[in-house]
Amino acid sequence: MGWFLIVAAMAIIPFMVGFAGWYDNQPYRDILFFVPFVHSLFIGPLLYFYTKSISNYNFRIRGRAYLHLLPGLVYLIVNIALSLIDVFIYKRYNLTNEYNDPDFSDWYTILSMLSVLIYLFLSIRYYNSYKKYTRIATSFADAASLQWLRNFLYAFSLLSIMPIIRTILSNFSFFERMRYFGPWYYYLGFAIVVYYIAISAYHAIYLPIYKLEFNPDLLQGFPEQDSAAENEAGNLGPEIKKTDIAQEKMITLRNGLLEVMEAELLFERADLTLSEVAKKLGTNSVLLSRVVNQHFKLNFNDYINQYRVEAVIKRIAMPEFKNQTLLAIAFDSGFNSKATFNRSFKKITGKNPKEFLNRDLSSRL
Structure with missing residues (x-):
């Protein structure tokens, strides 16, 4: 530059x-x-x-x-x-x-x-x-x-x-x-x-x-997936079937991923990458990406943001977080900007944060 x-x-x-x-x-x-x-x-x-x-x-x-x-x-x-x-x-x-x-x-x-x-x-x-x-x-x-x-x-x-x-x-x-x-x-x-x-x-x-370590050649190994609908349509099926990876290993990795996300709250790290999670699970990025796509119908970014949104929803109902603003809770849950939080929240829940909070308060009353 x-x-x-x-x-x-x-x-x-x-x-x-x-x-x-x-x-x-x-x-x-x-x-x-x-x-x-x-x-x-x-x-x-x-x-x-x-x-x-x-x-x-x-x-x-x-x-x-x-x-x-x-x-x-x-x-x-x-x-x-x-x-x-x-x-x-x-x-x-x-x-x-x-x-x-x-x-x-x-x-x-x-x-x-x-x-x-x-x-x-x-x-x-x-x-x-x-x-x-x-x-x-x-x-x-x-x-x-x-x-x-x-x-x-x-x-x-x-x-x-x-x-x-x-x-x-x-x-x-x-x-x-x-x-x-x-x-x-x-x-x-x-x-x-x-x-x-x-x-x-x-x-x-x-x-x-x-x-960030992008190389265009890496995309040839990762399954292309932008939405759950593409997975449901079976776009990734033929490519996955070509691999020699046993289904048991895929399930083991899925369970390991769920365990490490729940136990270590990795989603709270705003700079988390696929390669870091793969290294923690003793596998490679390409295989882990396939696991996330096949078993959760999401790409890695949306998968992690789903955890973050769920964490925000849980925490706004907890007494120890009542004095924190919604944005502060979102940042504590791993989001790095208000725009990303709002976009992800709407994508996952179907409502923006304000609408969700108003509905939650109404149901309590």
Whole structure:
């Protein structure tokens, strides 16, 4: 994220200092023409790597991953070489065009736009797979889903096609007369989305990111299940039958899961993950996920939230909790936000917490 913000800040420098008159005065004009500020070929790969790193704490850029940065490095090296030759050998503009800033050449702009769009597509596809994984492998799926990252990726996608829109608008005399001031709306939008992801990324440190270890290959092992209806329809049946796991072992794991949840109140941990429970039961995440799907007709996130909702219902009727607010009881029961609590409560009981409390009070009277 740090490198992305640096590249984003550099990309906007020519516009800002150009507005201050640098393109019309020396030696500032030479600085803008000889120094490569815009490195758009790095933006796409950096966003893609960031999407991977924030969803997988163990992700590192290694080996062939560096090839994604190769186009940007080639542009940077070639640009620096051409500038140095002109400055120290020719001592004038020769390989560098005196009238066109290389950072804004048509070929470079088009190539950069295509690069960003391709990597945004890859990032969005990766994010959608990751979001499925959070419901299967975490008990804090709402927080782990990183919706702000999804919003940023879509906003940046829209922003990335703005040069095309600008090209179309340039055919109209009003926008053509704006000339230098024409791109202002693009840079305004660019600044807004960059500020958005910078602030959101800072707030992400409050998540237990160190527990996120998503790899798309993991989804091939987990049964896909988003609702009880899909299980009842038998969508998972054929896949489960293919395994060599004896039904007795599945039942043993189910009983072990019930016992550990009741005895140790694991659901009270807001950052509980499937892998932690699997390790406690001496099994693996994939098998435990199958047990939860087959025997409880739920994914892991909904299974844990069901325990939390039941705990809240029990506790609001207990004298020792009468001085606590409903939200405090919800947090003590393992929920990490009011929105998640309300959504889960309504999903499991069919009523929102307020309706449930009013009905409970009415029945007592």
